[in-house]
Amino acid sequence: MNIGDVATRSGLPAKTIRYYEEIGLIKPARDANGYRAFAEADLHRLAFLARARALGFTIEDCRTLLDLYNDPDRASADVKHVAEEHLARIDDKIAQLRGMRDTLADLVQACHGDARPDCPILKDLGAGA
Amino acid sequence: MNIGDVATRSGLPAKTIRYYEEIGLIKPARDANGYRAFAEADLHRLAFLARARALGFTIEDCRTLLDLYNDPDRASADVKHVAEEHLARIDDKIAQLRGMRDTLADLVQACHGDARPDCPILKDLGAGA
DNA sequence: GCTTGACCTTCCAGTGACGGGAAGGCCTAT
């Protein structure tokens, strides 16, 4: 399989696949002409990465998870630990965004949004001085 | 005021303040020795920026908002428009994170987290092949 | 055999919004 086929089948851009090789997440073989020659196992790893990235895991998390995935003697506790930390980061992020969202929604609500210059949004932003 | 005082009073790191000058958000005067000499108006702009950034506005949004803030002939509709677009971006982000969070929470819930290798998290991630 | 076009390769630069750290100048107090 060339990179184009793998890109199609994994849903990842070719650029991203090359990047993953560069940082050592995959190590596809090479044909005589220098083209990358992907095996099914490479595709499997890429599918794993695509799924993990879609869940928001960092690249370093992905590296750890792939190692655990390929270690038959892993402890599920190690996997769970990585996932729980990530979950906590996501919860923090959501809470932060919700805070912003609520404030913003109030301000937008209060703004007439017409041709006049009076604006509670700007008033709020400039209130610190 | 030197940059250290302004950093303390605005809550922004000195590095950030220098960066804001570099990208043209503020234009503090200079003393004869080359030190930045901040006026109250500069501090006011920085407080505005700190507040806008805390609400998640991008730097480019901040530039626009500052321009509107300093334009007595602005239309509040323009401000509201910027804020509404930002609000929509935040809502998208929250929805995306909530999707991740729900899936992750299910997986974490299902994982025993003990010394055994069986792990629904890894099973899910590897399920694509 | 030649051209065309779709592949593939590497390398370099840019993204957003800073942060770290080096090398060096300035200012105040002792």
Added chain:
DNA sequence: ATAGGCCTTCCCGTCACTGGAAGGTCAAGC
């Protein structure tokens, strides 16, 4: 004179890619 705490600029690193240039390869059609 020296110490230390400011300040300056400059350059590199972050994260996970993305875009684009310059050039090699391959299969199809004429």
